[in-house]
Amino acid sequence: MTYENRQYRLAARPVGLPKATDWEFTKEPARAPEDGEVLVAVEYLSLDPAMRGWMNEGKSYIAPVKIGEVMRAGGVGKVLESKAPGFSPGDAVYGSPGIQAFATLKAKDLTKIDAKLAPLPVYLNVLGMPGMTAYFGLLDIGEPKPGETVVVSGAAGAVGATVGQIAKIKGCRVIGIAGGSEKCRFLVEELGFDAALDYKAGDLKKGLKEACPNGIDVYFDNVGGDILDICLALIAPRARIIICGAISQYNNTTAIKGPANYLSLLVNRAKMQGMVVFDYADRYGLAAREMAGWMAEKKLKSREDIVEGLETFPETLLKLFSGENFGKLVLKV
Amino acid sequence: MTYENRQYRLAARPVGLPKATDWEFTKEPARAPEDGEVLVAVEYLSLDPAMRGWMNEGKSYIAPVKIGEVMRAGGVGKVLESKAPGFSPGDAVYGSPGIQAFATLKAKDLTKIDAKLAPLPVYLNVLGMPGMTAYFGLLDIGEPKPGETVVVSGAAGAVGATVGQIAKIKGCRVIGIAGGSEKCRFLVEELGFDAALDYKAGDLKKGLKEACPNGIDVYFDNVGGDILDICLALIAPRARIIICGAISQYNNTTAIKGPANYLSLLVNRAKMQGMVVFDYADRYGLAAREMAGWMAEKKLKSREDIVEGLETFPETLLKLFSGENFGKLVLKV
Numbered sequence: 129m130t131y132e133n134r135q136y137r138l139a140a141r142p143v144g145l146p147k148a149t150d151w152e153f154t155k156e157p158a159r160a161p162e163d164g165e166v167l168v169a170v171e172y173l174s175l176d177p178a179m180r181g182w183m184n185e186g187k188s189y190i191a192p193v194k195i196g197e198v199m200r201a202g203g204v205g206k207v208l209e210s211k212a213p214g215f216s217p218g219d220a221v222y223g224s225p226g227i228q229a230f231a232t233l234k235a236k237d238l239t240k241i242d243a244k245l246a247p248l249p250v251y252l253n254v255l256g257m258p259g260m261t262a263y264f265g266l267l268d269i270g271e272p273k274p275g276e277t278v279v280v281s282g283a284a285g286a287v288g289a290t291v292g293q294i295a296k297i298k299g300c301r302v303i304g305i306a307g308g309s310e311k312c313r314f315l316v317e318e319l320g321f322d323a324a325l326d327y328k329a330g331d332l333k334k335g336l337k338e339a340c341p342n343g344i345d346v347y348f349d350n351v352g353g354d355i356l357d358i359c360l361a362l363i364a365p366r367a368r369i370i371i372c373g374a375i376s377q378y379n380n381t382t383a384i385k386g387p388a389n390y391l392s393l394l395v396n397r398a399k400m401q402g403m404v405v406f407d408y409a410d411r412y413g414l415a416a417r418e419m420a421g422w423m424a425e426k427k428l429k430s431r432e433d434i435v436e437g438l439e440t441f442p443e444t445l446l447k448l449f450s451g452e453n454f455g456k457l458v459l460k461v
Numbered sequence: 462m463t464y465e466n467r468q469y470r471l472a473a474r475p476v477g478l479p480k481a482t483d484w485e486f487t488k489e490p491a492r493a494p495e496d497g498e499v500l501v502a503v504e505y506l507s508l509d510p511a512m513r514g515w516m517n518e519g520k521s522y523i524a525p526v527k528i529g530e531v532m533r534a535g536g537v538g539k540v541l542e543s544k545a546p547g548f549s550p551g552d553a554v555y556g557s558p559g560i561q562a563f564a565t566l567k568a569k570d571l572t573k574i575d576a577k578l579a580p581l582p583v584y585l586n587v588l589g590m591p592g593m594t595a596y597f598g599l600l601d602i603g604e605p606k607p608g609e610t611v612v613v614s615g616a617a618g619a620v621g622a623t624v625g626q627i628a629k630i631k632g633c634r635v636i637g638i639a640g641g642s643e644k645c646r647f648l649v650e651e652l653g654f655d656a657a658l659d660y661k662a663g664d665l666k667k668g669l670k671e672a673c674p675n676g677i678d679v680y681f682d683n684v685g686g687d688i689l690d691i692c693l694a695l696i697a698p699r700a701r702i703i704i705c706g707a708i709s710q711y712n713n714t715t716a717i718k719g720p721a722n723y724l725s726l727l728v729n730r731a732k733m734q735g736m737v738v739f740d741y742a743d744r745y746g747l748a749a750r751e752m753a754g755w756m757a758e759k760k761l762k763s764r765e766d767i768v769e770g771l772e773t774f775p776e777t778l779l780k781l782f783s784g785e786n787f788g789k790l791v792l793k794v
Contacts (some may be wrong), residue, residue, distance in 0.1 A: 189728050357719070371727045386690070386719030394704045394735035395522050402727035 131158040131169075131208070135228040136441050138193045139313035142183055145449060150183075150440050151199075160209065167209040167232050170225045172434070173459040174202040174252040175445050176286075177350075180378040189404045198226035199441075202257055204241065205231075205249045205461075215240070227441055229461050245420060247432070253456035254423065254430035255416050257405055258286035262348075263415045264408040265370045266291050267298075269401050270346040271321050274299030277340050279359060282350030283324060284311035286456035287372060289350045290419075292321050293428050300346070303339045305332070305355060307451040314454070319429060333358045343367070350378045353385055360389035367398040375449065431455030464491040464502075464541070468561040469774050471526045475516055475694040478782060483516075484532075484775050493542065500542040500565050503558045505767070507535040507568035507585040508774075509619075510683075510781050512728045513711040522737045531559035532774075535590055537566075537574065537581045538794075545668035548573070555584050560774055562794050578753060579763070586789035587756065587763035588749050590738055595681075596748045597741040598703045599624050600631075602734050603679040607632030610673050612692060615683030616657060617644035619789035620705060622751075624681045625654050626761050633679070636672045638665070638688060640784040647787070652762060666691045678701070686718055693722035700731040708782065764788030 132155060141151040161167045182193050182200055193200050207219040212235030215221070220243040225375075241251045253259060262424065265287075272278050278295040282288040283304025295302045304315040304324040312324035325335045336344075336358060343364030349356050352374025363369070377384045393400055408415075422428035433455045435444045440459070447453045450455030465488060472485040494500045515526050515533055526533050536559075540552040546569030548554070553576040558564030564594075574584045586592060605611050611628040615621040616637025625648065628635045637648040637657040645657035658668045669691060676697030683691050685707025696702070710717045726733060741748075755761035766768075766788045768777045771794070780786045 142579050187728075189730075282716070288669075371723070373727070374724055377724070384721045384724065386721035386723055388717045388719035390704070390719055390723070390733070391685070391707055391710070391717065391735075393733065394706070394737070396739060397522075397735050397737050399734035400723070400726065401732035402724075402730050404727070404730050407730060 131167075131230050132156075133158040133228055133230045135198050135226070136153050136438075138183060138195055140195070141185060142180075145446060146180070146183065148442050152196075152432055153439070159232045161211045161232050164212050164235055165232055166207050166212050166215045166235050166238060167226060168205045168221060168223070168238075169232060170203050170205040170229055170231055170461050171207050172204050172249050172252055173225070173227060173438075173461065174256065175441075175448060175457040175459055176202075176257070177373050177375045177378065177448050179445065180449070185443050188366060189406070194459045198228050200224060201227050202252060203231075204251050210235075222249060222256065222335070223333045227438070227459075229438055246423070249432045249434060249456070250423075253286050254290055254428060258456055259290050259419055259430075260408060260415055261345055261372060261403070261405040262287045262290035262294060263419065264405060264411070265403045266294055266346070266348060268408070269370045270348060270368050272298050272300045272346050275301070275331055276345035277301045277303065277364070278346040278348070279303045279305065279336070279340065279344045280348040280350070281305040281322070281327075281355050282373070282375060283315055284454055285350060286352055289315070289319060289346070289431065289455065293319055293352055293422075295346070296320050297422060297427055303336070305336075305351075305369070311454060325354060325397055327428055330420065332360070336362055346370070348372060350375070351375050356387050357389045360387055360392045363392055363396050365396045365398070367396055369398065369400040371400060371402040375411050378449070409411075432458045434458045434460050436460045464500075465489075466491040466561055466563045467771055468531045468559070469771075470531050471516060471528055473528070474518055474719070475513075475711035478779060479516065479775065481775050485529075486772070492565045494544045494565050497545050497568055498565055499540050499548045499554070499568050499571060500563065501538045501543050501554060501556065501558060501571075502541050502560055503536050503538040503564055503794050505537050505582050505585055506558070506771075506794065507589065508778050508790040508792055509535070509590070510706050510711060512778065513782070524737070531561050532556060534560050534619055535585060536564075537584050539729045543568075553581060555589065560771070560792075562771055579756070582765045582767060582791045583756075583763045583788070586619050586625055586765055587752055587761060591789055592752055592763075593622050593741060593745055593748055594705060594736070594738040595620045595627060595682035596752065597738060597744070598705050598736045599606060599627055599679070599681060600778055601741070602703045602736055603681060603701050605631050605633045605679050608634070610634045610636065610675060610697070611679040611681070612636045612638065612669070612673065612677045613681040613683070614638040614688050614692075615706070615708060616654070617787055618683060621681070621683055622648070622652060622764065622788065623761070626652055626755075628679070629653050630755060630760055631764050636669070638669075638684075638761075644787060660688060666694070669695055679703070682707070683707060684708050685720075689720050690722045691787060693720055693725045695727055696729050696731050698729045698731070700729055702731065702733040704733060704735040711782070765791045767791045767793050769793045
């Protein structure tokens with residue numbers, strides 16, 4: 129049986145925000161699996177800030193997507209045909225299918241997931257890469273201790289919301305930074321943050337200073353730019369800053385703004401450390417089991433912002449950079 | 462017996478480089494020691510980049526020097542009169558006498574030093590704060606491993622020269638960055654650095670890239686500014702950057718330049734960490750003994766740039782910021 133595939137390929141390297149003309153929409157028959165491969169019907173695709181980096185040329189932690197290649201993306205779906213032991217039609221799987229409706233993938237690159245334990249989109253959020261990023265970034269690099277003050281930016285995003293909830297589970301005071309009063313209300317009322325500050329309204333530095341009278345012990349940075357600088361000015365002695373992303377800077381056409389207050393690291397003998405979630409792959413299973421437990425106990429919530437239609441991809445992706453998404457941004461194929 | 466004291470006091474908080482009018486030169490009789498105190502004839506004073514920070518108002522790791530106060534400075538000298546058990550006239554001591562010829566100090570703030578083991582100025586260099594800063598910053602935060610590439614800026618300065626020599630002792634490849642061909646020659650020929658780059662001549666980024674074909678594993682930063690940014694662009698995976706100082710930025714009258722390449726920390730899962738030497742006070746003794754051993758074995762050299770005359774203080778201090786000093790800058794009273 130042949131399936132007609134639909135795909136978004138990278139047509140040009142974007143300057144600033146990705147434009148419609150940076151993509152090429154193609155249709156072609158899905159390739160039948162060979163030995164060791166599986167054909168997957170993709171159901172949900174993960175849209176992530178990191179995708180912007182993969183579109184650029186140059187050395188990074190992962191090779192750039194080539195011009196003409198299907199855009200890289202994580203996703204979940206169901207097996208349609210299998211030529212690999214251990215995979216049968218109907219199995220739910222997680223992998224990196226790219227922005228397309230069908231994907232022929234090596235079985236060794238797929239992880240079977242349990243659709244009964246949680247809805248499939250949760251495997252793109254708390255039980256997927258954003259959850260792993262939050263878990264290892266906060267716990268391994270941030271090392272939060274009970275009673276400490278943890279600040280997270282992009283707090284209503286996929287990584288940020290999980291960071292804040294895990295910090296609460298660990299007994300910390302948690303302050304979220306997000307855009308808009310609706311997101312801030314959600315963080316406090318639904319997720320149990322101690323406070324949330326709307327960076328689009330009022331004086332963020334003043335608000336943060338009031339919310340953190342003893343300074344910031346752990347700052348989980350998803351945004352970079354001015355917010356990183358404000359947090360640097362307010363860190364406590366021996367603070368830990370996790371550099372997870374810098375969404376405010378990804379579409380810059382001018383030079384990136386470096387953190388002018390970085391000498392606060394010296395005065396406070398603090399550290400600022402980068403992290404890439406792939407380094408923790410051998411511990412994903414453990415983390416997922418612990419987080420599934422917290423979800424079962426209702427201590428950890430997974431919120432997805434699901435947009436329908438593969439064809440909406442170019443515009444849906446932009447929601448990440450305008451701050452429009454509310455929870456993990458997911459494309460339903 | 463009364464001694465006429467001479468002193469430099471802070472008259473005004475400098476804007477940019479300290480000017481002559483930022484100081485007040487005073488003369489007054491030295492105060493006789495009371496119980497628990499010692500009167501010291503100051504012989505050598507330590508002039509350090511950190512002094513510039515102490516002249517500013519505002520929160521830091523140590524209180525600012527007050528207007529009218531004798532300028533804070535470390536120094537060594539000999540006891541003249543003692544009202545404290547354990548200290549006798551003629552004892553050599555290290556302490557923080559400030560910029561003056563005589564100082565009446567609490568015995569508990571003084572450390573006796575052995576003038577036979579090393580000349581007194583060495584206690585302001587390798588066996589003093591710069592040596593301790595180099596030792597703990599490099600070994601505790603940098604954690605260099607044999608075969609790794611260590612880069613140090615301000616390499617001909619008091620801290621930098623010791624950092625490079627300790628890194629060589631630990632089996633690393635060591636590249637120094639310094640200003641001028643004479644300093645660079647000294648680093649390679651006298652101190653055994655593998656290479657030294659003159660930041661005032663040629664293309665530093667190109668030179669550093671060639672000198673570090675596998676990237677930089679440890680960067681010990683004394684200068685900040687553009688050199689920090691160049692090093693960030695060249696770090697290896699899991700690199701460690703020690704933020705010890707930022708002499709290029711201390712006299713800025715405009716905003717400090719943040720490191721625009723800080724996202725290299727993310728890509729390389731690297732860390733950047735600040736340090737303040739005082740935190741290691743309980744291990745100074747151990748470090749001094751180990752470094753004295755290396756000096757005896759001729760593996761570690763201490764070079765001082767000694768300028769005579771307390772009255773030269775205002776202009777001698779400026780040598781630090783013009784990069785004129787060659788080795789630890791010391792004022793001979």
